[in-house]
Amino acid sequence: MSARQHIRWAAILLLGCLIALLSYSQTLSGRLDLTADQEFTLADSTLDLLGELDDRLQVKLYFNRDIEGAEGLLPARMVLEDLLDEMAQASNGKMVVETVDPTTDLAASRDAEHIGIAAVPLPSRRVGSVSMNTLYQGLEMRYHDASEVIPFAIPAEFEFAFVTRLQALLKPDRSRVAFFSRESPAAPPVPGIEMPIPADRIFANFRAILYDRYRVEEVLLDADSGGLRLGEDADLLVVARPENVNESELASIQNYLGGGGHVLILWDTEEISPGLGARPIQTGLKDWLASLGVHPQSGLVWDAHSQEAPVGSRAVPMPDGSVKQASITMPYGFLPVLEGDSFHSEHVVTASLSDVLMFWAHPILLEDKAKQQFAAETLLRSSPQSWLLPSDVSLKMTAENIERLRGAAAQSGPARAFSLAVSLRDVVGGQGLLTLLGDADLFHNASLQAGSTNSDFALNLIDWMAQRSSLIGLRSRGKRARRIPHFYNEYIASQGGAPSTTEEAESLDREAKAFERAERRSLAWSNVLLPPLLVLLLAFAHFSYHARAAKRPWRRAGGAS
Amino acid sequence: MKAFLLAKREWKSAVDSPVAYVLLALLPAVSAAFFFVMGPFFDRGVATLRDFFGLLPWLFVMVIPAITMRAWAEERRSGTEELLMTYPMRLRDLVLGKFLGAWGLLAASLFFTAGIPLTVASLGDLDWGPVVGGYLGAMLMGAAAISFGLFLSASTRNQVVAWLISAVGLMTWNMLDFAATAEATPPALGRWLLAADFDEHFFAFARGVVDFRDVVFYLSVTVFFLCLNGLTFEHRRAS
The missing domain is CATH 3.40.30.10 (Glutaredoxin)
Structure with a gap:
């Protein structure tokens, strides 16, 4: 066999080895996970x-x-x-x-x-x-x-x-979530027929997302029901939109907390309806919460960082001469969007959330007593560009009304962030855990769709309160939003938030967009141009050094002078 | 150690040539342009380099053949290949030296892209794990691509031809996954094609996962083409 044939056979053998090695390596496992x-x-x-x-x-x-x-x-x-x-x-x-x-x-x-x-x-x-x-x-x-x-x-x-x-x-015995509300009982299921949800069962979707992992039971808390006992009866008590809670029901809640129970209260000071306005709700729990240093406020938070609401339409001439109706939307401050700093960044419930969309927001005022005695923590807060407006203002989603509300907000005082959900530890007898959500509409059927970020918040909260927080980490894996700043919003915030007139708003919008464009361009082009400039500088230094060295007729011996 | 001496010589001759500076500037500038100017980074608003690393296999298709094209072809064209063969070095060291020289140039070029992760980290909470994984994967993928390019450069005396066949070869190799998913491809063959696809093994690195199988893939491809490179010279010597 000639040398050339040897080489050809060696190449074929190499190829065979490569294929064999790659095939074998597919059966092996072992990897290093570098993600945070x-x-x-x-x-x-x-x-x-x-x-x-x-x-x-x-x-x-x-x-x-x-x-x-x-x-x-x-x-x-x-x-x-x-x-x-x-x-x-x-x-x-x-x-x-x-x-x-x-x-x-x-x-x-x-x-x-x-x-x-x-x-x-x-x-x-x-x-x-x-x-x-x-x-x-x-x-x-x-x-x-x-x-x-x-x-x-x-x-x-x-x-x-x-x-x-x-x-x-x-563990076939699932954790049990006791649900206390004034809603009418659910209609018995009819096989093959999907029954419509009654209008007053506003937490039906909330219950539905819990059924997967929890045994959800409707409970009564008055004296006749015998009250709840921790562990045997429930791992968590949800008090959904409390209304006219009587003394024996309050005593049940307090006893449950005193025994180390965990209670989630979905509070509503008013029932809000854009068409009908606000209907005050007597919860029966206000005095008790006040004794803990927690004060759910009446009035609605107007947040500059909010969802857009449709306020009408206008005719837009198209290039081909036709006219189309384009809808006009405006930020409607009563529907806040919570992002970034609105979440408690260290809390297991909120650390992984990207955004939560609120439908109305009632603030919660915390006294120093609550912060010190019960280690109160704010889980959700509005953006720093928020104001508190009385609940009797018009809630209409029209351009004129939104302008009016913006003006009223700006005149109501300086903007600040409001607590919207708080959690207190060691409540009643030193063991209980109490979480209060300022507005129950966050868990309303309309705002809780399976897979939405609102439902992630709801599940995180329930898992944490039912002490299954290890599951939170699993669900949230890879979902932690690593957001970069929104230059447009930053500019708006730096200019003091929403202005009161349309002209000012349009001018601010133009300035913010220009600021955003400029920031993006400077970052992008500095990254594109800086490396070539650096390389050019290196090349210049290198070639000029060699040009000077070439002109030198002699070199110092041994590098010594 | 002799391989390092040759690598040093390669480096020295590279920095004396303006072409090397163009290559050093090209990769960071083009990748930053694709990532920040043309890409959806700002619109998405998420601090991640997934898109940057997604671009790399395609940028390598252009850049790596440009690094490797002159390595052997130029030696052959200028007649210095025979002189090189007279060096008191084994063929293995010669091939390894050329490889290390080109790999070093790629490393320098990747170094100049460091501004991209630093900018993203200054804007948001960047997870550095996938960044480290991505650069490690880029170096391993680059090693495999360089050894492929060197082998093709050794097979021709024309630099342009060397660049062209390397670029087309790498592009085809990157596109095996398209062939794997084509309707005409039988499923079993499709699975094989996917396993052999060049950039498919890189994406786990860019996710922050260093998978043993991907490391083995790039290392064995690198070794395979370096050996073929050596055999090319043996073949030429024998003929």
Whole structure:
């Protein structure tokens, strides 16, 4: 064999080695998670639960790996398999994962349908036709005689979904949330028919998002009901929009707190309706809260950092000569948007939140007594550009009224941030935990949709108060918004907030936009131009040094002078 | 150690050439332009470098062939390749020296992009883990791309041809995932293509995850092409 043939064979051998090595490396596992929140590492709560397994946990993953036309989805979907592998390794052999493909296995397809794992249709376009593929991405977990199902596992939320179900398997007694409200009872369910939610059951969605993880029970607190007992009766008591709470009901709440219970009060000083105005609510708890140094205020917070409300429309001439109606929106200060500094940055409930949208906001005044004696903490606060307006002002969402409200806010005094949700520890007898939300509408059906940031806040709050705060970290993984400053808002804030007239507002808007453009440009172009300038400087220094050195006819011996 | 001597010589000749300065300035300027000026960074308002690292594999397609194109092709064209072969060095050291020289230039070029994470960190709460992971991944991916470029540079005496085939080769390698997801590709082959895709192994680094499999991928590709580079010379010597 000639030398050239040897070389060719060596190249082929090298290629074979490369392919073999790469194939083998795919079977290995091991990785380093450099993210600050360990977003891609199993959480301690997951490892603790896996360590508690005393019998085999059988996990059956219904997963069709190869989907024609959707192979690009595979890397993200394979995160599920990676996480399951890591969990199986962490369980010391107690967790066994079996993967089945219902698209090729008829029995698996029937099983999937039977336990509620649905095939997600995935259209695949071809020239001249559209075909439909199916995507399976669910799993069943069996432990002892019980089973739990994740119908469709979303990779980013998978660990949370898995752990909550594993917890349900290991600890069948779910935490109990007692719900006290004046709402009418829910209509009995009729199979196959989705009943409309009665108008007065405004916390139906709030209850619905709790059902997944908690046993939610409606309770009465008067003397006849026997009151609540901590632990045996409830892990958390939710008092939703209290109205005319009588002495025996108050005594029940106080006794519960005195026994170390946790109470969440969704307060409302007034029932707000844009058409009808504000209806005062006698809660019956005001004096008791005042004795703790907590004063829910009447009046509404007007926040310059707020949602936009539609105030009308105007005709806009289009380039083709036609005229279109464009809707006009204006920031409506009674619908604050809470972001950034509005959240307690160190608190487990609020640290990971990106934004919360409020529908009306009543402030809470805290005395020093509450801060010192009960370690009161503010969980939510309005932006520093906020004012307090009386509740009897017109709430109409019209341009004129919003202008009027802006003016009234500016004249009402200096702007400041208002506490909107507070938490007190060691209340009554030194053990209880009390959280007060200034406006119950934050947990209203309209503002709590599954998956919204408002519902994240609601779940974080409930998980923390029911002492399952380890789950908060799981759900919030990778969701921590690492926001950069909004130059437009910063400029508005630096100029003292919302002006009172339209002309001033438009002028401020123009200035803020110009400021934003200038800030962005300076940052962007300094990054584009600075490195080449630096390199140019280096090149100049290098070449001028060598040019000078070349002119020198001699060099000093040994570098000495 | 002899490899480092040759790397030093490569570095010295690079800084004496204006082309190296253009390359040093090009990567940071273009990546900053794509990230801050043309990209949605300010509109999204989130302190993350995911988009910057997403650009890197494509910028490498242009920049790395420019770094490697003259490494061997220029030696061949100017006839200094034979002189190089007479150095009291083993072929392994020669190849490694060229590689280290080019890799150092890439490292310097990446160093000048440090302004981007520093700017983002000054604006918001930047997670440095993915930044460290991203730069580590960029160096490993760069190593693999450089060894690929050096191998192609050794196969031709024309610098422009060397640049062109390296750029087209890297671009094709980066686009294997498109082929993997094409309708005509059988699923099993698609899986293989995805595993072989060049930039697919980089994205975990940019997320802040250093996966053993990705490290092995880039290291073995680097070693493979460096060996092929050596075999090219053996082949030429034998013929």
